[in-house]
Amino acid sequence: MIEVAGVSKRFGSTVAVQDLSFRVEPGHVTGFLGPNGAGKSTTLRILLGLVRPDAGTATVLGASYRDLPHPAGRVGAVLEASSFHPGRRGRDHLRVVARESRIPESRVDEVLETVELTGDARRRVGGYSLGMKQRLALAGALLGDPEVVILDEPANGLDPRGMRWLRDLLRGLASEGRAVLISSHVLAEVAQTADEVVIIDRGRFVAHSTVEEVVAGGAGGVRVRTPDAARLRELLAAAGMEAAAGRDGALVVRGAEPARVGELAAQHGVVLHELVAESGSLEDVFLQLTGDTA
Amino acid sequence: MTALLAAEVLKLRTTRLLLWLGLILVGVVALSVAAPIATADEFGDAFGQSDWESTVVSAAGVATLFALLAGVLSLTAEYRHGTVAWTFLATPKRERVVLAKGIVSALAGVGLALLAAAVALAIAVPWLSSRGTPLELASGELWRNVGGLLVACAFWGALGVGLGGIVRNQVAAVVLALIWFPLIEPIIGAINNEVGRYLPSSAVDALLGGAATADPLPRPAALALTLAYVAVFWAAGAFVASRRDVA
Numbered sequence: 077m078i079e080v081a082g083v084s085k086r087f088g089s090t091v092a093v094q095d096l097s098f099r100v101e102p103g104h105v106t107g108f109l110g111p112n113g114a115g116k117s118t119t120l121r122i123l124l125g126l127v128r129p130d131a132g133t134a135t136v137l138g139a140s141y142r143d144l145p146h147p148a149g150r151v152g153a154v155l156e157a158s159s160f161h162p163g164r165r166g167r168d169h170l171r172v173v174a175r176e177s178r179i180p181e182s183r184v185d186e187v188l189e190t191v192e193l194t195g196d197a198r199r200r201v202g203g204y205s206l207g208m209k210q211r212l213a214l215a216g217a218l219l220g221d222p223e224v225v226i227l228d229e230p231a232n233g234l235d236p237r238g239m240r241w242l243r244d245l246l247r248g249l250a251s252e253g254r255a256v257l258i259s260s261h262v263l264a265e266v267a268q269t270a271d272e273v274v275i276i277d278r279g280r281f282v283a284h285s286t287v288e289e290v291v292a293g294g295a296g297g298v299r300v301r302t303p304d305a306a307r308l309r310e311l312l313a314a315a316g317m318e319a320a321a322g323r324d325g326a327l328v329v330r331g332a333e334p335a336r337v338g339e340l341a342a343q344h345g346v347v348l349h350e351l352v353a354e355s356g357s358l359e360d361v362f363l364q365l366t367g368d369t370a
Numbered sequence: 371m372t373a374l375l376a377a378e379v380l381k382l383r384t385t386r387l388l389l390w391l392g393l394i395l396v397g398v399v400a401l402s403v404a405a406p407i408a409t410a411d412e413f414g415d416a417f418g419q420s421d422w423e424s425t426v427v428s429a430a431g432v433a434t435l436f437a438l439l440a441g442v443l444s445l446t447a448e449y450r451h452g453t454v455a456w457t458f459l460a461t462p463k464r465e466r467v468v469l470a471k472g473i474v475s476a477l478a479g480v481g482l483a484l485l486a487a488a489v490a491l492a493i494a495v496p497w498l499s500s501r502g503t504p505l506e507l508a509s510g511e512l513w514r515n516v517g518g519l520l521v522a523c524a525f526w527g528a529l530g531v532g533l534g535g536i537v538r539n540q541v542a543a544v545v546l547a548l549i550w551f552p553l554i555e556p557i558i559g560a561i562n563n564e565v566g567r568y569l570p571s572s573a574v575d576a577l578l579g580g581a582a583t584a585d586p587l588p589r590p591a592a593l594a595l596t597l598a599y600v601a602v603f604w605a606a607g608a609f610v611a612s613r614r615d616v617a
Contacts, residue, residue, distance in 0.1 A: 086616075087617070117617075118617065121615070124459060125458070125459075125462045126459070126615065126616040126617070127615040127617055128613070128615060141462055142462040142463070145461070147460075147462060148459055148460040153459055155452075155455050156455075157454055159451065159452030159453055159456065160451065160453060161385055161447070161451045161453055162451070163386050163387075164384045164385050165384065168380070168384035169384075169456075171380060171384070172380050172381050172384065172437040172456075173375055173456055173460060175373060175376050175380055176373060176374055176377035176457065176460040176461060177460040178373050179532060197586065202410060216456065225599060269589065312569070350398045355391075360489060
């Protein structure tokens with residue numbers, strides 16, 4: 077459905093994407109993850125024919141986007157929330173997009189209803205909040221009832237209610253057999269929405285797996301607080317457990333059980349103020365995979 | 371193509387750009403028509419003998435700059451606001467976008483020319499006739515001049531789109547257009563008219579009779595040259611816009 081094969085792109089001396097390959101199948105929501113500047117937006121823009129790759133091919137529905145007849149009717153995309161003329165009314169923006177995409181104008185009011193923007197549709201976009209702009213952009217992507225939906229950071233600017241609404245919408249689109257690709261730099265944002273994730277870092281491929289695998293890959297740990305951190309750290313190290321400095325002077329012991337840590341402290345008379353089991357944080361896994369140290 | 375043209379027309383109708391251009395144009399034309407009539411010496415020979423048929427229309431001639439501006443802004447405003455991504459997503463063959471914008475901007479230019487001519491005549495006709503020197507509305511010269519203005523505005527609107535495709539930065543494109551065509555080209559013409567008479571401004575002027583150009587080109591040559599300029603600017607604009615990443 078979406079295929080990126082050996083794509084590379086540099087801007088001047090900056091390598092944005094380096095020999096990147098992955099596939100996205102229909103019927104799934106695929107998260108496209110990476111830290112800011114990892115090359116996600118560039119990859120999506122290459123997929124959509126807005127940026128020319130230096131090498132490799134990117135195809136949607138079996139052809140490069142530029143070669144698809146009436147592509148906007150088959151592929152829906154959201155790039156940046158602010159890409160509107162501030163003086164144009166929201167509804168008029170959609171009318172323009174519909175007209176140049178040869179989509180019947182009756183769809184305009186339908187998608188406005190879908191994104192719950194009907195009440196503000198006749199206001200100028202300049203007065204919209206970021207969340208409203210995101211909804212309007214999404215409405216534009218849905219105009220053509222697309223088989224493939226590509227969204228760049230769609231959760232930016234949405235409130236918790238909006239996030240939930242977006243999640244339901246994307247799950248619904250995928251369950252209808254469409255391919256949904258959403259980028260994010262926050263793993264937790266897509267973890268509940270996506271079935272699979274493609275992770276990239278500094279323009280390079282890192283991983284492509286199911287969300288469960290990624291989450292399982294993150295070992296849990298123990299957060300412990302003590303007035304005698306240095307001594308506990310030595311004791312832990314001697315017992316083969318490595319402790320890292322956490323927030324506010326707490327220690328974080330990866331891959332450890334709270335009982336083990338508590339017993340060790342009791343044996344040596346170290347006072348503990350806090351002892352908490354932590355599940356593997358998605359962000360930890362993410363940082364681990366992308367090779368960043370917290 | 372029809373859908374693209376309709377979309378470009380809708381884009382113009384759904385922002386206030388054309389409204390503002392039109393309002394300012396009305397003000398400028400009104401002033402430049404009123405000034406010569408108000409200051410002409412009523413009692414001397416000058417007033418009676420003035421060629422009002424061409425004075426009135428040349429006061430409306432400022433519309434060419436507004437048409438050029440409308441053309442330049444057609445693409446550069448889309449780059450500035452980021453709407454160009456929507457446009458190229460809908461029509462990935464970007465040369466078609468440039469062509470559609472070129473045609474619609476030419477039409478917008480004609481609209482601005484009509485507005486300017488209408489304002490100029492609405493002020494001049496009653497005023498001049500009240501002062502006893504009515505415009506000869508039946509004269510061919512007046513309407514030839516108005517027709518020439520329509521052609522010139524269509525040309526500048528179309529040319530501006532190509533320029534906007536080449537120079538994407540809105541401020542740079544506007545400054546370049548408003549300095550090069552009305553200011554630099556006449557200077558080049560004054561220095562060396564063998565070069566100057568082939569430049570866009572002189573070519574359009576020659577097409578309209580060549581009042582502002584020394585030794586203007588013959589009309590058929592001027593027509594061919596103006597069409598060639600539009601074609602070259604569109605081709606260059608489409609070429610550059612097609613290659614440029616929308617990042």
